[in-house]
Amino acid sequence: MTTDWQFEVPTTGSKHLPPDARYMEALSSQGYGFEAAIADLVDNSIDAGAKDVVIHFLRDGDRLVSLLIVDDGKGMDEQELDIAMTVGGRRDYDSRALGMFGTGLKSASLSHASAVTVVSKVRRTRAAAPAGRRWTMERAVTGYECDIVAPEYAQQLIDRYYDCPIVWQGTIIRWDGVKNFPRTGGGQTDRYLHRTINKLGLHLGLHLHRFLALDDFNITIAVEDVSTGTEYMNFGVQPLDPFAYPVTGHADYAREFVADVPSVGPVTLNAHIWPPKSNTDEFKAVGTGIDRQGFYFYRHNRLVQAGGWNNFRQPEQHLALARVAIDLPDDAVASEVFRLTVKKDGVDTSPEFVTALESAMDAGGRAFAQYVADADATYRAARKRTATTRKPVIAAGKGFESSVREAIEDELPLLPGEEPIAVLWQKIDNSVFFEIDRESRTIILNQHYRAAILGGRRGGLNDAPVLKSLMYLLLHQVFEKEYSGSREKDNLQLWQSVLISAARAELNRMADHD
Numbered sequence: 001m002t003t004d005w006q007f008e009v010p011t012t013g014s015k016h017l018p019p020d021a022r023y024m025e026a027l028s029s030q031g032y033g034f035e036a037a038i039a040d041l042v043d044n045s046i047d048a049g050a051k052d053v054v055i056h057f058l059r060d061g062d063r064l065v066s067l068l069i070v071d072d073g074k075g076m077d078e079q080e081l082d083i084a085m086t087v088g089g090r091r092d093y094d095s096r097a098l099g100m101f102g103t104g105l106k107s108a109s110l111s112h113a114s115a116v117t118v119v120s121k122v123r124r125t126r127a128a129a130p131a132g133r134r135w136t137m138e139r140a141v142t143g144y145e146c147d148i149v150a151p152e153y154a155q156q157l158i159d160r161y162y163d164c165p166i167v168w169q170g171t172i173i174r175w176d177g178v179k180n181f182p183r184t185g186g187g188q189t190d191r192y193l194h195r196t197i198n199k200l201g202l203h204l205g206l207h208l209h210r211f212l213a214l215d216d217f218n219i220t221i222a223v224e225d226v227s228t229g230t231e232y233m234n235f236g237v238q239p240l241d242p243f244a245y246p247v248t249g250h251a252d253y254a255r256e257f258v259a260d261v262p263s264v265g266p267v268t269l270n271a272h273i274w275p276p277k278s279n280t281d282e283f284k285a286v287g288t289g290i291d292r293q294g295f296y297f298y299r300h301n302r303l304v305q306a307g308g309w310n311n312f313r314q315p316e317q318h319l320a321l322a323r324v325a326i327d328l329p330d331d332a333v334a335s336e337v338f339r340l341t342v343k344k345d346g347v348d349t350s351p352e353f354v355t356a357l358e359s360a361m362d363a364g365g366r367a368f369a370q371y372v373a374d375a376d377a378t379y380r381a382a383r384k385r386t387a388t389t390r391k392p393v394i395a396a397g398k399g400f401e402s403s404v405r406e407a408i409e410d411e412l413p414l415l416p417g418e419e420p421i422a423v424l425w426q427k428i429d430n431s432v433f434f435e436i437d438r439e440s441r442t443i444i445l446n447q448h449y450r451a452a453i454l455g456g457r458r459g460g461l462n463d464a465p466v467l468k469s470l471m472y473l474l475l476h477q478v479f480e481k482e483y484s485g486s487r488e489k490d491n492l493q494l495w496q497s498v499l500i501s502a503a504r505a506e507l508n509r510m511a512d513h514d
Helices: 023-027 034-047 078-085 104-110 151-160 188-207 351-358 368-384 402-411 447-454 465-479 486-513
Strands: 052-060 063-071 113-121 131-136 170-178 218-225 231-236 255-261 265-273 294-299 302-306 322-327 338-340 347-349 422-426 434-437 442-446
Touching: 034 052, 034 063, 034 104, 034 170, 034 188, 052 188, 063 188, 078 104, 078 113, 078 131, 104 113, 104 131, 104 170, 113 151, 131 151, 151 170, 188 218, 188 231, 188 302, 255 351, 255 368, 265 351, 265 368, 322 368, 351 368, 402 465, 422 447, 422 465, 434 465, 434 486, 442 447, 442 465, 447 486, 465 486
Parallel strands: 052 218, 294 322, 422 442
Antiparallel strands: 052 063, 063 170, 113 131, 113 170, 218 231, 255 265, 265 322, 294 302, 338 347, 434 442
């Protein structure tokens, strides 16, 4: 059957179809990570000209109650606040603004909290009344009903942060009903805060490092008990520049290459090679060696992608030292070639960019492909300088802390195409400390001894990293052979005997302590 193809679809008019209120549920289910959500709100503070931003965890004894982001930016009046709290609210973004879509505040907040309150004050006089609005998921999904905050409370909240950091103007975002706050006491709050604040500090330090390097911009993370006024923690976030190596890994780098993207024009690639075996936070702040190699895209000085090759090539262990900084062009055409995700945690690039990389050159005619080869050679040369040649091993997988997996990848060549070794706790006979499941490639640890090994701490998927690392070092060769010889069987029996004695000693110590 053949017909004449119409290149334009004919229409007979239009019909207004406003979004259903349940759209708010979809808006809050975009997969925002906790650190990315906070960073999105800090972006708003930067756009507002803030010099100081405070991320304030509030607790009541052993219970976390609220999280606030407070800044001393220019603030918003009633009309501006209504626009900011409108889903997709239209406003004119400055040409250098970090915001783009008009959804970040709402989607980032309601992804992690059941209610978000925004109170803001503009600079007119110190006595000028602040404005406040509140979204709750319950009211949002039943008809886009946004609450008006009582004026006296809005003023009270502004006064609470007077001079720290708000003086004449500023904005406060308050999260209540935060979904991943611990629901029980017993020390869980302290452990949660330690883990979460460490990850948050690294994330903000990395993605906003160019702003934090300025003399007049600061981010502070603090913890306060609302009942006693006790401040448990107060520290400034430090910039983590992913290109701040003490000495280059290759004498010919850093070096600028230019990729000629036809619809955009020249795009500069600042290519770097890190020195091998670096232990700095600037090097390790991004995932594993596989995660942190590749392109680092910046938009208006804000890091929006940390690592990845964007279909240019596959990541591999030998390129762990390669990092390329790219400042995204501003024009509208460029946004078709470099499409930023709503969460600002990645850039989708068109095939046009990948093609341009294949012919990218530096000023002296050196190809970008040569840079990739130099990064590979630098890594391999460092491996050869070690005193002995280490045999390839099967990687560590599920149950091992990511930093442990990364260290194994950094120190040992990996056998390609092999299923990683997992480790887990399970109920097995109490006469043994561990079992080996060759078929599922798993080290099974005896659940009976878990509490003693953890010293009463709560367990998790990646708990007991020291023990699990030692078990990997003892047992990885067992999985790399089809069967165990008599010597290996004797070693397994030896390790089993010693470890079971040590585990029982731990149980006895725990019983004596009780």
